[in-house]
Amino acid sequence: MFTPAELLEINTLLTPGRKIVIITHYNPDGDAVGSSLGLKHYLHAKGIEAEVVVPNDFPKFLKWMPDAKKNIVAEYKRKIAFDLINEAEVIFCLDFNSPSRIGILGDWLVNARAKKILIDHHQQPEQFDFVYSDTIIPATCQMIYHFIEAMNDEHLVNKDIAECLYTGIMTDTGGFRFRSTSADTHRIIANLIEKGADPSVITSNTWDTNTVSRLHLLALILGRIEVVNDGKVAVLYLTRNELKEYGFQKGDTEGFVNYGLSIVGVRMAAFFMEDLYEDFIKISFRSKDDVDVNQFSRKYFSGGGHINAAGGKSNEPLLDTIETFKKRLEGENL
Ligand code: 5GP
Numbered sequence: 001m002f003t004p005a006e007l008l009e010i011n012t013l014l015t016p017g018r019k020i021v022i023i024t025h026y027n028p029d030g031d032a033v034g035s036s037l038g039l040k041h042y043l044h045a046k047g048i049e050a051e052v053v054v055p056n057d058f059p060k061f062l063k064w065m066p067d068a069k070k071n072i073v074a075e076y077k078r079k080i081a082f083d084l085i086n087e088a089e090v091i092f093c094l095d096f097n098s099p100s101r102i103g104i105l106g107d108w109l110v111n112a113r114a115k116k117i118l119i120d121h122h123q124q125p126e127q128f129d130f131v132y133s134d135t136i137i138p139a140t141c142q143m144i145y146h147f148i149e150a151m152n153d154e155h156l157v158n159k160d161i162a163e164c165l166y167t168g169i170m171t172d173t174g175g176f177r178f179r180s181t182s183a184d185t186h187r188i189i190a191n192l193i194e195k196g197a198d199p200s201v202i203t204s205n206t207w208d209t210n211t212v213s214r215l216h217l218l219a220l221i222l223g224r225i226e227v228v229n230d231g232k233v234a235v236l237y238l239t240r241n242e243l244k245e246y247g248f249q250k251g252d253t254e255g256f257v258n259y260g261l262s263i264v265g266v267r268m269a270a271f272f273m274e275d276l277y278e279d280f281i282k283i284s285f286r287s288k289d290d291v292d293v294n295q296f297s298r299k300y301f302s303g304g305g306h307i308n309a310a311g312g313k314s315n316e317p318l319l320d321t322i323e324t325f326k327k328r329l330e331g332e333n334l
């Protein structure tokens, strides 16, 4: 948590009329959107207005969240997004650790005059004016709750805040399953339910959103899943043409990599996908126990993230990338 002195200083920054912007990472996920909107609703409950700016669009299954459709998507509203960041007095930076993770917002953030407040659970955060970084916590949404507690404002948590924070905790823990899910996580979840978050409605809004084409895409990749390294590593992939053929929509491949990790004996899963718009391969890594995919991705695939969930990139063609990946595994002790 921020120190008591920092909390006091933050408190003086959070006054009505201040220009406050909340930003989050490229390809926003449930935790990114949930923490941004949860914080926005909390500030609103304090009588302070803030704008959420995201670098690019986010999946339809997150747009049910209160005010999600008011998020400024910088790829569509570049000038508005730039002006907000440029003129901001305070910028909350949520669920990312480095300006390199926020697409076109990166340079704008670096040059902005605002006080920059980081709340994030990724490894190795870079320099910000105020830093609340904790890699043990499973979701930035949980950290927003701790921040509200530290500000002595728990009584302000309402249904809007609760729904947003519940969603991010649920998605970033894979439905309260991943290793960092703690008793604290569940205590906070219990509080959020008491404040109006409905688990069955939120789960259904977020996860019962399959389309037939998404299921066909899943069937395709599951049909050719490959297990290497003595059964310890699962490899999945999708080509750009396949994405087009199945009418891919943002978020359609969310969670696919976890099927690799669900195989008995598998300790690491990697999912390779040709980006639909840009000329690189996007990679998702997931792992179990002490297999550190953050380090692995930093070392070999210009990426990072968490110990058990990380992302990376490759500029080689898809199948070459997979071959390179298999070679890199040889040096690892899985
Ligand atoms: P995903 O596989 O779901 O895209 O990402 C898994 C985790 O790794 C997320 O927490 C995400 O923020 C992080 N991550 C994904 N891609 C990158 C990347 O290229 N660089 C870094 N540093 N982190 C990433």
Ligand code: MN
Binding pocket: 031, 032, 095, 121, 138, 139, 140, 172
């Ligand atoms: Mn997160």
